[in-house]
Amino acid sequence: MGNPYITPGRVRAALNTLNLRPSRDLGQNFLIDAQVLQQIVAAAALTPEDVVIEVGPGLGALTYELVQHAGKVYAIELDRRLAARLRDEFRAAANLEVVQADVLRVDPATLVGAAPYKVVANLPYQITSAALRHFLEAVPAPQLMVVMVQREVAERIVAQPPDMSVLAHAVQFYAEPSIVARVPAEAFLPAPKVDSAVLRLVRRPQPPVAVDDVDAFFRTIKAGFLQARKKLANALPGGLAGLGLRVDKEAVVHALVAAGVDPNRRAETLTLQEWARVHAALGPLLAGARAS
Structure with missing residues (x-):
């Protein structure tokens, strides 16, 4: 039937x-x-x-x-x-x-x-x-x-x-x-x-990347996409500011380089693994931004 x-x-x-x-x-x-x-x-x-x-x-x-x-x-x-x-x-x-x-x-x-x-x-x-x-x-x-x-x-x-x-x-x-x-x-x-x-x-049995704080990790990704047309060197400071986190552009650039990510790239080109490295590199900066 x-x-x-x-x-x-x-x-x-x-x-x-x-x-x-x-x-x-x-x-x-x-x-x-x-x-x-x-x-x-x-x-x-x-x-x-x-x-x-x-x-x-x-x-x-x-x-x-x-x-x-x-x-x-x-x-x-x-x-x-x-x-x-x-x-x-x-x-x-x-x-x-x-x-x-x-x-x-x-x-x-x-x-x-x-x-x-x-x-x-x-x-x-x-x-x-x-x-x-x-x-x-x-x-x-x-x-x-x-x-x-x-x-x-x-x-x-x-x-x-x-x-x-x-x-x-x-x-x-x-x-x-x-x-x-x-x-x-x-x-x-x-x-x-x-x-x-x-x-x-x-x-997935487990996420493909290990992060210390899932919510904070996705806040970092969201910050990069808030101004997705811009290069990350400019998008991330502006996106973080939009989330109430003020981080100096120069410090963001240093964090991107430390994560092995070209600051001239755009958010849509990054993999989850690259975002995990960026998030880890930004961690101390974001802690300071929250504390201030």
């Missing part, structure tokens, strides 16, 4: 029954392409032993597939009407628990305890970065994430130097990302204004 939640007619009928107009603010674009669903499920490599957290299940098209393949599924839905409908539609699915909540306020540990789990979701676009960070920094973090995101965002996440961004560094610090499939806007109802992509994130 095919997925009964995937056809445009059924999606429209369900929305009419709920008297629900898809909300752009909530990122409510409903998938109507069965092939894309299969690509998501295949990328997640689900087994009957798997515990899965789904974000934004909507009308249940992906949920239907997840409960067929996984041992336990937690579907987190913000919209009360959709959450109630999901509970009714899947009342026979003993391995599904619908959680009506804002996913950014849900600690995964309250659902899965210390058990390994995967996140499989068609993420609402406006919370993509926040949701990725929420799970990647969680304890425990998912061993695997397979998520639908805007194509442009997916391409930024998998980028390599010289096309890095703060988001690419933030994700690649925790996981190895790859694009599984590119998805046209027509695969959704209503069709968004942008194409999408299925992104697969495999959790």
Whole structure:
């Protein structure tokens, strides 16, 4: 039997029954392409032993597939009407628990305890970065994430130097990302204004660089990108000042040279390893800046 939640007619009928107009603010674009669903499920490599957290299940098209393949599924839905409908539609699915909540306020540990789990979701676009960070920094973090995101965002996440961004560094610090499939806007109802992509994130056993303070490390990276068009010799002092840390340009240049990074380079050309060396070299300067 095919997925009964995937056809445009059924999606429209369900929305009419709920008297629900898809909300752009909530990122409510409903998938109507069965092939894309299969690509998501295949990328997640689900087994009957798997515990899965789904974000934004909507009308249940992906949920239907997840409960067929996984041992336990937690579907987190913000919209009360959709959450109630999901509970009714899947009342026979003993391995599904619908959680009506804002996913950014849900600690995964309250659902899965210390058990390994995967996140499989068609993420609402406006919370993509926040949701990725929420799970990647969680304890425990998912061993695997397979998520639908805007194509442009997916391409930024998998980028390599010289096309890095703060988001690419933030994700690649925790996981190895790859694009599984590119998805046209027509695969959704209503069709968004942008194409999408299925992104697969495999959790790293440990970060690729060792840093003394992860938050401070990312503040250093963010400082470099605040004025990304400038060379690091100029961008870093200005970026640090924007974060309330005043460091002399000459001292920054000395720190960059000590880290083996040409001060004339730009932020998007640095690797995580180079940023780790820059952060270590800047450490004493930043401590002094905070103290002052």
